[in-house]
Amino acid sequence: MKKVLSFLILSFFFFYAVSNAVFAGTVEEEFKIEGLISPASPKALKYALENKLEVKVIDLNLKSTRTGWPVLRVQFDSMVVSKENIEKVIGEIEDPAGHKFKVHHGPLLANAPILDEEQKAIAILGDTAEVFPNMKNPITDKVASVSRGEKLFVDNCAKCHGLSGNGYGTVAHGFTTWPRQLWAWNNTGPETDGYLFWFITNGRSDMPPWGLILSEYNRWDLINYIKTIKNPGE
């Protein structure tokens, strides 16, 4: 009985010593990684890390992480490799496109506090862009209005917006920006009336303020016609 007991005690100490020697220094650590931009990045990171250091990459979680940053989970022997060493090596790795990696520390500063100059500007010009008024189209006879609008369009708008409304009119080549393609307004409802009326009246960029040239009645005719212009390819 004594022999069995001493054997059990000895074998317990033996296994304890062996397991301590094998697993004592093995730890798992997580790093938030900056610089994972292209599909080649994760492969480059894993390959370089496993080759340069004695670490095992367990997992690279790209999206479902708490902070949004990709999380790299590695296993290493703390007697051989330190956490600081791993961070240093990660900072030295480059992916094939030349993107550098970095271990992310601390929260992300997405938007710094508003500066005094910005505060003053907001106080002068307001915080939001132009509010387009809600307007009601006063014209009831749409068929006649569309034919009047077509004539006005050909005379005034087609030079820049193109006869088909594609935005590539004959004189538009020297403009700062290409004129709007008008098919987007095809068959739109009354909710776009205020927006279109405001733009035609006030102009924008190279487009003149047609409110100075066309009567209000003519501008509504134009809007009615613009809403009938279709993409010829459809």
Add this chain to the structure above:
Amino acid sequence: MAKKIRDPRLRITRRIKKDQVFKVKVKFDHPSFTGLGIVDDETNPIFNRAIPVSFIRNMFVYYGDQLVSRFRMSSAIADDPLFTFKLKAVQEAPVKVVFVDNQGEKWEVSKKIKFYT
């Protein structure tokens, strides 16, 4: 170390007459980026967070002492953007353009308007 961002450059036509509408071009080499990467293109959504977001938040245009325009931008702005806008030459005064990015850093450039006679 992050690359130093150069000051913006401003171009205005030399011969400006009084009440003329003239074009102002401002080029700013700023590495605006959404901060998103496409690493895993097989699953949906395909974007992951790659680097800290960086973009020009505001651009202010001053003519003389007066603030004449504010351009408000988002992370969708291109890197190294070129801005073109028009002003009416009502006085001989400097045109100043100020940029502020989302990190709160500020850059400015100015040029004096002198009337051509």
